[in-house]
Amino acid sequence: MNDLLTIRNLAVNFNGLxxxxxxxxxxxxxxxxxxxxxxxx
Structure with missing residues (x-):
């Protein structure tokens, strides 16, 4: 079955943190x- 949502290597920074x-x-x-x-x- 196919995925509804796939996220790969997500990165989020706030002011460098x-x-x-x-x-x-x-x-x-x-x-x-x-x-x-x-x-x-």
């Missing part, structure tokens, strides 16, 4: 995904 570094994920149709940060938000 890495918030996300080389994240990979795939979401299949019908799958539920939650992402919670360190602060719980």
């Amino acid at each position: 890495p918030a996300v570094d080389r994240v990979n994920l795939s979401v299949a149709p019908g799958e539920v995904l939650g992402i919670v940060g360190e602060s719980g938000s």
Whole structure:
């Protein structure tokens, strides 16, 4: 089955500070995904 969403090597920086570094994920149709940060938000 094909993925609904695929992310490869995602990187996000804020003022030079890495918030996300080389994240990979795939979401299949019908799958539920939650992402919670360190602060719980």
